[in-house]
Amino acid sequence: MGTVERNEAATAGDAAHLTVRQSPEALDHDIPAQRAGTGPAGRVTAEEQPYYRPLWVEESAPRRRMPDPVRTAAVRAVLIIAVTLMQAMVAFLCTLAGSWLAFPMVLSSVASTVAATWAALDVWVTRQVWNQRNGVVSVPSSTARALRRERRKTRRQARAAQRAQARIRRRGGAGQLSHP
Template identity: 70%
Template structure:
């Protein structure tokens, strides 16, 4: 069991998380403590007030490293997250280049002109990166995230196509029935 998952068995057989024992922590929050609130790191050779040995008999109690909370939003799909990370890195490099170009210009350095040119190019690339995130998200939603609602245009079109196919099949079956009967039942025009 990891530090964040240490549990204590209660008398009724249940288990309680270590977070319930926060009042037993030392003031600096990283020293484990005993039940009475004193530091658990005693010399094993010196007996405590109750006549037993100090840290040799007791397990130090730990507080969890973190408390897990449910996510507020769903995680981005992998392709969208990849393009977002790429865009953030490109934008960060662009901002650094722009700052270096500005500082070189203020200092009158020969490096100012190449840095300004590279900043302009990087700005174009950063714009492409931001648009890439948007396009990737739209494509992913179109392929995987279609929400079908009763008022959806796509659903209405599918319903009309199904209706037209049913009517065509019914007409074809009727024609086939007429052919099988050898024209019997048709009105003649002669």
């Protein structure tokens, strides 16, 4: 079953769920109320069984996947930041314990903090560079789209000029006023 069928089934199920309403006589969820169309001893027939919603409904991703260079930089940054936080915690605990390892850990934590800041900036810069080079496809007024259109137009004109030159050469120079 594809995503479209699942969404349609979920929508149809939600409509069925909305049509089943609790009787006004039933004040408590545990006490079943006698409804019209119920079977003997107040049992609910198969047509009136309440619809139970699934635990979750799959929805399509709201955003596009990150480009590979940006994702790589983000993973690298997360790993560096995690190591930095662990180093800071070890440095703090060593300081509380009065260990000789406290001073080297504090120094390495400072160096790791600089590296983590650099890694976070690298994610931002990589994302900006990727957007500038490849353009944001979803924005209609994207400058990258206009640049690509201009490049395609110049390539088409260059190919047309090459075809015209090849045609002239095949004819043996016919059509030219002077031979170079």
